Amino acid sequence: MAARTQMKWLRxxxxxxxxxxxxxxxxxxxxxxxVFNNFLxxxxxxxxxxxWLDLLNGEIPRQVLATGTVTLVGFAIAALSGVAAGAMMSIxxxxxxxxEPLVSVALPIPKISFLPIFILWFGxxxxxxxMMIAFTCVVPIVSATFLGTTTVDKYxxxxxxxxxxxxxxxxWKVVIPAAAPQIISGLQVAFPLALIIAVVxxxxxxxxxxxxxxxHAVRFAQSDKVFAGLLxxxxxGMVFIQSFAxxxxxxxxxxxxxxxxxxx
Amino acid sequence: MxxxxxxxxxxxxIFVGLALWxxxxxxxxLNPSLFPSLGETLTAFGRLATKGHLLxxxxxxxxxxxxxxxxxxFFGIASGILMAENRRARNILEPLLRxxxxxxxxxxxxxxxLWLGIGDSAKVAAVFLGCLLPIVLTTFNxxxxxxxxxxxxxxxxxxPKWLIPWKVVLPAALPEVMSGLRIALALSFxxxxxxxxxxxxxxxxxxxxxxxxxxxxxxxxxxxxxxTIIGFAADRLFVWLNGVLLxxxx
Amino acid sequence: xxxxxxxxxxxTYALGNDRELTAIDRIALSIREGEFVxxxxxxxxxxSTLLHMIGGFVPCSAGEIRVRGxxxxxxxxxxxxxxxxxxxxxxxxxxxxxxYGLAERGVAKAERRRTAQSFIDMVKLNGFENTxxxxxxxxxxxxxxxxRMLACEPSILLMxxxxxxxxAQTRKIMQEELRELxxxxxxxxxxxxxxxxxxxxxSQRVVxxxxxxxxxxxxxxxxxxxxxxxxxxxxxxDELWDLLRDEVVRTIAEEGRGL
Numbered sequence: 001m002a003a004r005t006q007m008k009w010l011r012x013x014x015x016x017x018x019x020x021x022x023x024x025x026x027x028x029x030x031x032x033x034x035v036f037n038n039f040l041x042x043x044x045x046x047x048x049x050x051x052w053l054d055l056l057n058g059e060i061p062r063q064v065l066a067t068g069t070v071t072l073v074g075f076a077i078a079a080l081s082g083v084a085a086g087a088m089m090s091i092x093x094x095x096x097x098x099x100e101p102l103v104s105v106a107l108p109i110p111k112i113s114f115l116p117i118f119i120l121w122f123g124x125x126x127x128x129x130x131m132m133i134a135f136t137c138v139v140p141i142v143s144a145t146f147l148g149t150t151t152v153d154k155y156x157x158x159x160x161x162x163x164x165x166x167x168x169x170x171x172w173k174v175v176i177p178a179a180a181p182q183i184i185s186g187l188q189v190a191f192p193l194a195l196i197i198a199v200v201x202x203x204x205x206x207x208x209x210x211x212x213x214x215x216h217a218v219r220f221a222q223s224d225k226v227f228a229g230l231l232x233x234x235x236x237g238m239v240f241i242q243s244f245a246x247x248x249x250x251x252x253x254x255x256x257x258x259x260x261x262x263x264x
Numbered sequence: 265m266x267x268x269x270x271x272x273x274x275x276x277x278i279f280v281g282l283a284l285w286x287x288x289x290x291x292x293x294l295n296p297s298l299f300p301s302l303g304e305t306l307t308a309f310g311r312l313a314t315k316g317h318l319l320x321x322x323x324x325x326x327x328x329x330x331x332x333x334x335x336x337x338f339f340g341i342a343s344g345i346l347m348a349e350n351r352r353a354r355n356i357l358e359p360l361l362r363x364x365x366x367x368x369x370x371x372x373x374x375x376x377x378l379w380l381g382i383g384d385s386a387k388v389a390a391v392f393l394g395c396l397l398p399i400v401l402t403t404f405n406x407x408x409x410x411x412x413x414x415x416x417x418x419x420x421x422x423x424p425k426w427l428i429p430w431k432v433v434l435p436a437a438l439p440e441v442m443s444g445l446r447i448a449l450a451l452s453f454x455x456x457x458x459x460x461x462x463x464x465x466x467x468x469x470x471x472x473x474x475x476x477x478x479x480x481x482x483x484x485x486x487x488x489x490x491x492t493i494i495g496f497a498a499d500r501l502f503v504w505l506n507g508v509l510l511x512x513x514x
Numbered sequence: 515x516x517x518x519x520x521x522x523x524x525x526t527y528a529l530g531n532d533r534e535l536t537a538i539d540r541i542a543l544s545i546r547e548g549e550f551v552x553x554x555x556x557x558x559x560x561x562s563t564l565l566h567m568i569g570g571f572v573p574c575s576a577g578e579i580r581v582r583g584x585x586x587x588x589x590x591x592x593x594x595x596x597x598x599x600x601x602x603x604x605x606x607x608x609x610x611x612x613x614y615g616l617a618e619r620g621v622a623k624a625e626r627r628r629t630a631q632s633f634i635d636m637v638k639l640n641g642f643e644n645t646x647x648x649x650x651x652x653x654x655x656x657x658x659x660x661x662r663m664l665a666c667e668p669s670i671l672l673m674x675x676x677x678x679x680x681x682a683q684t685r686k687i688m689q690e691e692l693r694e695l696x697x698x699x700x701x702x703x704x705x706x707x708x709x710x711x712x713x714x715x716x717s718q719r720v721v722x723x724x725x726x727x728x729x730x731x732x733x734x735x736x737x738x739x740x741x742x743x744x745x746x747x748x749x750x751x752d753e754l755w756d757l758l759r760d761e762v763v764r765t766i767a768e769e770g771r772g773l
Contacts, residue, residue, distance in 0.1 A: 016359060017359040017363070018355075018356075018359065019355070019356045019357070019359050019360050020359045020360055020363045023360065040378065040379055097277065098277045099277075100274075101274055101275045101276070101277050101278050102277065102278065102281075105275075105278060105496060107450070107499075108446075108449070108450045108453075108495055108496055108498070108499030109450075109453070109491070109492045109495040109496055109499075110450070110453035110454040110456070110457045110491060110492075110495050111454070112454050112457050112458055112461075113457045113468075113469070113472060113488050113491040113492065114488060115461070116461075116472050116473060116476040116484055116488070117484070117485065117488060119476070120298060120476060120481065120484075121298055121299075192366070192368065195368045196368040196369055196370045196371075196454075197370075198368075199368045199370050199371050200368075200370040200373070200458045200461075203370070203373065203374065203458075203462055204458075204461050204462060210371070211370075211371070214371065214374040214375075215374050215462070217374065218374045218377050218378050223378055226374055226375055226378055227375075229371075229374070230367070230371055230372075230375060233367060233368060233371045234363075234364070234366055234367040234371075235366075237366030237367055237368055238366040240366070241365075241366050411599070411601060413597045413599070413601035414601050414603060416566075416569070416571045416589070416595065416597075416601070417595065417597070417601045417603075417659075417662075418603075418614070418618075419571070419588075419589045420569060420570075420571075420589040420590075420593065420594065420595050421594075421614050421615035421618055421662070421666060422591060422615055422618030422619055422666070423618050432603070435603070435605045436603075436604075436605075438605070512604060512605045512606075512607075512646045512648070513604070513646075513648065514646070514648060514649065
């Protein structure tokens, strides 16, 4: 009986992802048949082989670890300082007065353009990468936190006051929990951004991580490595996003909601 | 109080920050080889604008960014609405979207370097494909979330089924679509700069890198300032356009 | 000959895992031309679904709905509809909304403007032609929806709990105005509501449905034609109110036990 339900589950998964499977199969067939230049688009099997080799010899795990680490560190810095700053903005009028225009300007600008300045100041290596990730991610997090904490339904606050919560306790007891969905949405939006910036920065500071892996592959004209790197990056991204969604569901188990970021 | 004055007061902390920058530089608090003063930066800006072809670089960058962005907007919105309205399109495209969504958009840049070399097309492709996915997803969600009775009303009033996506779904979904576009706009600048950093061949990203390598740090800061201004201005322009298109919302 | 023939109509939904939900089970009903029929019942009895099927938005799983003898599968200009939450196009002004159906028919600009204006005046919204819906109150929005529907001169008016989202005061006013409109134009109206008193006030026949699955439980003739006096309506409403209320209460109670 268990085997039958397993088969059904597998079949369902297959049907739902039919187009993905179709694309992968087509990839292999057309490249083997020579439809595409085998250098520009190596066959899927070759890419998987390269990926498998680099997995076994430790290169891919090393790069994943490198990228993953800087992403998490940079993101953690952004999350902690961003939520704190956003909360501060909602409590203190002065903090708000100073930070609001800064956030408003910082949000739309391409913060990656500051990377050469960070490299000038901090040299190459992990520090500018982490700084760049933190810098890019902190802005949307501050914005979401500020928005979430300042738009708490006043009826929540009034109810709490009536039920005995003192004014100064309102922030921790009501505002933060009520704003939590929006804060976590901000974090959820910033998280993929961290990975994007990590990969780009690695490509530019040239060296470690998945970004470095792919850029070196291009420079050394190893197209199968480029694709293997893409696949590894895709899977890393998938793991990150799934973990975050799982975390969100745990934290907001009380909140009836649908997926916040489109498609996730 | 006039609107211009109110805006100036809002951004006052930034002007104060700039002033502090200059003062700190003058007071020798900043290492001049690592951190040029505001004055030096502005002078370099003027120099680049008049003799350094700043405008040419900016124009090229903007061309790459806008081509990619508008292509992504056009195809993204069309696909998103198609997916929402047509079951078959959705069944084919949704799994592909979900599978490729976790890929960091910037990771495609090396691939485009491989395929398209070092010219403009690689950068436009990077911007286009990087922005396409988020736009498709937000449009798809927006189109799915509209009030179905709007569709039924139009249908009942004589609009043929094939015209409904254009006449009803798109206007109804527009507010949410525009929010997604605004985010994609910022992303397009990031991808453009990243691609120009990596691939070179003129443009503001290339300029920033080159000036840095040549040791012209004031110039580098000035070029960063130029990119920042353009990105900010584009966003403001978008907000204005948003207000015009959605004037019915008040 | 009946104008609308609902012939053994059922609606089932597939729930996955090879299960099915029967929303409506073999409904048969005939509606005469010029008649005002209300359909009432507890939530989940399928009254709105039935209305949507008459409108042609939702296909029948079994059976057929015929209008003037011809089976319907799609919305058409002969059947207009208004919804509980108005469904006005928020990006169009009042005039834009009311004109919409006329524009879809290819009516020339000047003429459709005039026609639309006359209906806007009829629902007492003149002066608001260039206002956007988000600035109007609920009652005003519903008037626009009604004008928009009437401008195309459909022979059948389908109304899906049209006053459900309005406050009690506005609801009363709208009921009276609707009755006046009906008396003036004598269109066929199929009116879905869960307000028993409203149903009695407005209709000549009240169809009571039971839920899970949706079936017709009783049909009651109010005997109140278009020429009925106010006093007669009030008296009849009081008389039938008790009768119908018992019916509906019993239906809900039965349903509760069945669950």
